[in-house]
Amino acid sequence: MKSKISAPGLALVLALALTFVILNLGCQTEYASPLPGIVEVRLKTVSKDIAFDPLNNFILTIPSVEAIRDDGARAQIYPDLEAIDREDTKLNTLDIRAQDSLLIIGQTYLPPGSYTGVGMLIDPARQVILDGYRVITVERQPDFDTRLSFASPFSIDEYTTTQIVLELDLDSTLLKRANTYMFRPTYRISSITQSR
Numbered sequence: 001m002k003s004k005i006s007a008p009g010l011a012l013v014l015a016l017a018l019t020f021v022i023l024n025l026g027c028q029t030e031y032a033s034p035l036p037g038i039v040e041v042r043l044k045t046v047s048k049d050i051a052f053d054p055l056n057n058f059i060l061t062i063p064s065v066e067a068i069r070d071d072g073a074r075a076q077i078y079p080d081l082e083a084i085d086r087e088d089t090k091l092n093t094l095d096i097r098a099q100d101s102l103l104i105i106g107q108t109y110l111p112p113g114s115y116t117g118v119g120m121l122i123d124p125a126r127q128v129i130l131d132g133y134r135v136i137t138v139e140r141q142p143d144f145d146t147r148l149s150f151a152s153p154f155s156i157d158e159y160t161t162t163q164i165v166l167e168l169d170l171d172s173t174l175l176k177r178a179n180t181y182m183f184r185p186t187y188r189i190s191s192i193t194q195s196r
Contacts, residue, residue, distance in 0.1 A: 036109040037156040039067055040163045041077055041118060043091055043105050044190055045098040047170035055132035056094045058174070061123040063088050065106045070114040070153075077106035077118075088123075093170060101165045101191075110156050117151040117189070118164060124183050128174065137180045144183070152189040165191045 043060075050056060064086060065077040078086050089105065097103040105120075123146060128136045156162050172186035 034112045035158045037112055037158055038081070038107060038161040039077060039110050039156060040107045040161060041065055041105040042101050042163065042165045043093070043098050043103040044101040044165050044167045045093045045095075045170050046167060047094070047099075049171045049176075050094060050128070050130065050174075052094055052096045052099045053131075054096075056128075056130050057092045058094055058128045058138075058170070059125040060091050060093055060168075061088050061125075062091065062105060062120060063123065064119075064121040066119045067110055067156075068116050068119055070116050074119065075110050076108070078108045079106050080104075081107050081109065083108075093168060105166065112156050112158050115154050115156065117149060117153070118166065120148045120150070120166070121146050122148055122185070124185075128181060138174065138183050139177075139180050140183050148185060148187060150187065150189045152192065154192045157194065160194050160196055163191075163193045163195070164189060 045052075050058075066074040067077055068074055076086055078084070079089055086106070091103055091105065092098070095103055124138060124140070126138050128138055130136065150164075150166055154162055154164065167188050167190035169186040173184060174181040175184055
C-alpha cells in the first residue's frame with residue numbers, strides 16, 4: 001500500500017524546509033570576533049631615602065584602575081582575572097615586592113586594540129610608619145588631585161599578556177619637611193612588555 005502526501009502536507013513540508021534553510025543562512029556571520037588579551041598592571045617603587053623593610057610602610061589605597069583606549073573609552077582593570085568587580089586595593093609602597101615590580105595592582109581580560117595609557121585613582125595614607133614605631137604625618141596640598149594619568153601607548157593582542165609597570169618615585173613623592181612629609185606624586189610608566 002502506497003501512502004500519498006496531500007497537497008497541504010507537501011506545502012507544509014516545503015515551508016518547513018525553506019524556513020530551516022533561511023534560518024541556517026541567517027546564523028552564519030561574516031566576521032570573526034577577536035579573542036581577548038590580558039593586561040596586568042604592577043607597581044614599582046623607587047626609594048633610596050626609605051628602606052624596603054617589613055617594619056616600614058606607606059599605604060596607597062587604589063579604588064580604581066582603568067585602561068584608556070585610543071578612542072577615549074575606558075575599561076576597568078580588576079584585582080585579578082577571577083574578579084567581576086573592583087574593591088579598594090591597599091598596597092604598601094615599601095613592600096619588597098614593589099622594589100622588584102612584583103606587586104600586582106590589577107589584571108583583566110581586554111579586547112585587542114590600541115590604548116593610550118592607564119588612569120588610576122589613589123588615596124595615600126596620612127602617615128608613614130618607619131622602624132615599626134615611628135609615625136610621621138603625611139600632608140597633602142590643598143589642590144591635591146586623586147587622579148593619576150600614566151600616558152604611554154600600548155597595544156593588546158589576542159592570547160597575549162601585556163604587562164605594564166607603574167613606577168612611583170617615593171623620594172620625590174614624599175617631600176621631607178621638619179616633622180612631616182608632603183605628598184606630591186612623581187610617577188611614570190617604566191616598562192611595557194608582552195608575552196604569550
